[in-house]
Amino acid sequence: MSENKIPDIVIGRLPLYLRSLQRMQQENRIITSSQELGERLGISAAQIRKDLSLFGEFGKQGTGYNIPYLIEKIQQILHVDRVWDVVVVGAGDIGSGLARYQGFSNRGFRVAMIFDRDPLKIGAKIGNFIIQDSHNLSETIRKAGIKIAMIAVPSSEAQTVANQLIKGGVRAILNYAPISISVPPHIQIQYIDPSIHLQRMTYYLE
Amino acid sequence: MSENKIPDIVIGRLPLYLRSLQRMQQENRIITSSQELGERLGISAAQIRKDLSLFGEFGKQGTGYNIPYLIEKIQQILHVDRVWDVVVVGAGDIGSGLARYQGFSNRGFRVAMIFDRDPLKIGAKIGNFIIQDSHNLSETIRKAGIKIAMIAVPSSEAQTVANQLIKGGVRAILNYAPISISVPPHIQIQYIDPSIHLQRMTYYLE
DNA sequence: TAGATTGTTAATCGATTAACAATC
DNA sequence: TAGATTGTTAATCGATTAACAATC
Incomplete structure (x- = not known):
């Protein structure tokens, strides 16, 4: 049932x-x-x-x-019988990689915008996206109705960014920063940290 | 015990x-x-x-x-009370990102070399690494004694690359290609596919 | 000593598997 | 019909939790 x-x-x-x-x-x-x-x-x-x-x-x-x-x-x-807009926060190597990643099509996702707080990056282009000022993060994603985010900022910024995202209405977060983040129970969170996967395997190596 | x-x-x-x-x-x-x-x-x-x-x-x-x-x-x-050399295969966005990633230090890993099969990339530099010809993959990693690899090639190439890696003595593979790979039981394998994580969360969204 | 937290046992809870009737 | 594979039940297996004696 x-x-x-x-x-x-x-x-x-x-x-x-x-x-x-x-x-x-x-x-x-x-x-x-x-x-x-x-x-x-x-x-x-x-x-x-x-x-x-x-x-x-x-x-x-x-x-x-x-x-x-x-x-x-x-x-x-x-619920991937539709296409979800996703926001990327952080325009470093990981964030730009995600913005350019071709692997989301047919999987139910589309990167819709990318943010950074570095004045040297704001306004620059990554693929078809113009890097936006993360100062306006909450408001912009709320207006766009975005519910899913990927965090690709330094660990020291990750919790702050998560808070802003949640304030902006995000319900699901994929965090690439190698740090645990606290979120309310109704918020979904998943982690990607290659070192965690590698350490899980080295146990079985001599 | x-x-x-x-x-x-x-x-x-x-x-x-x-x-x-x-x-x-x-x-x-x-x-x-x-x-x-x-x-x-x-x-x-x-x-x-x-x-x-x-x-x-x-x-x-x-x-x-x-x-x-x-x-x-x-x-x-x-077994991360040492530093493991890791090979990256594929010098696209993901592979170059991994080669430049600062997050492996203090976690027990160090990227040691990066390979690609594209003649336009071979010989070029990513950070301190010169992209090597993946034609020589098995031999080169065997000589270097590398036991851990990260795969960042297109899905269509991932199984072939995995086979070469195992032939070269690799014992643990972190696969970024969004496809299941078959490996013998003594080989460790882990997967990173952001779409998988996102789909796991959308179930809980309306 | 009083308070705190570990290490560990036993009980509970949940997930996986084996097996087979149902049925295409 | 004969063969194959699902859907489902019951049994097994394994993981988590609660509780507390040990002990710092």
Whole structure:
């Protein structure tokens, strides 16, 4: 029943399913199975079926899953059956990389604007964007109705920027600064810190 | 007892503990508690004590944990009480960003070389690095004894590059290409894909 | 000593897997 | 029909939490 609370760990796997399915679609595949999907992702077939069954019956016994249909359904579940405008704060290497990144198309996102507080950067262009003054961050994103942000400023600025974003109506933050940020419970936050991933692997190296 | 198998989910939290502890150290703090650390990270104090107790007794009853001492111990556990050379493959926006990234120092890593297959890029400089021809990838990293790699090439090239890296002796891969890669069981792999993180959050937005 | 916090146990909670009836 | 794969249940497995004795 989709009325029950869905575990967050299940939500965390759906984007992986979606990415693999979209890859299969690019390979002109029409049908897949929980087994094939599981092999590609290193996840058990039973778990994939269980996860999907929390949201509905998307497959056919004896046949498997129709790839375009399952893509559509997962996109609806994750609310990426639309394009979300995203703001980037910080126009250094990471921020400019994100502003130019081609990988958001077909994933449900589009960078809409980029901010920095450095007077030397404000007004300059990155791709098609003009770097805006982060002094006006809250007001500008509120007017634009932006709900999603990526933080790419130095760690010392990250909490302040997060506060401004939340003040401006942002509901979800992807933080590239290598520091924990406090946000109210209704705000979503995720982190990207390559050192964290690397340290998780070195444990297994001699 | 440290002879028992440690759950991978615990290993995944240790880098977060380490990052927060290093932040506290920068704030000139000497002592912390499982409660304070938990509040900073949004993790229960009991879980932090349980995790650490899998590796030894690092605290003092009634007092808490000595920050420099606990940092040292976690660094030893994660094998980041040294500096690992890392290779970057792909000299596009992401790869060059990684080559210039200042955030690896004090975290146990140092970018040692960067490769690309584009003749227009080979020989050019990024920061202090000269972009090398990825035709020689396996041999060069084997000679240099490099065990860790970051992949920042297009998705269509990622599996091939991973195979070359493994052939060259790499044991841990951080993959920025938005695609699942197959590796043998003794190879560590981690993924960074901002769209995956964003999609995980949009589920909770209307 | 009194107060505080660890380390650890046992209980609870939640996630994963195995298995199979249903059914395409 | 025979073969295949889903959806779902129940069992297993593993992770988290609560609680408190130990002890600084």
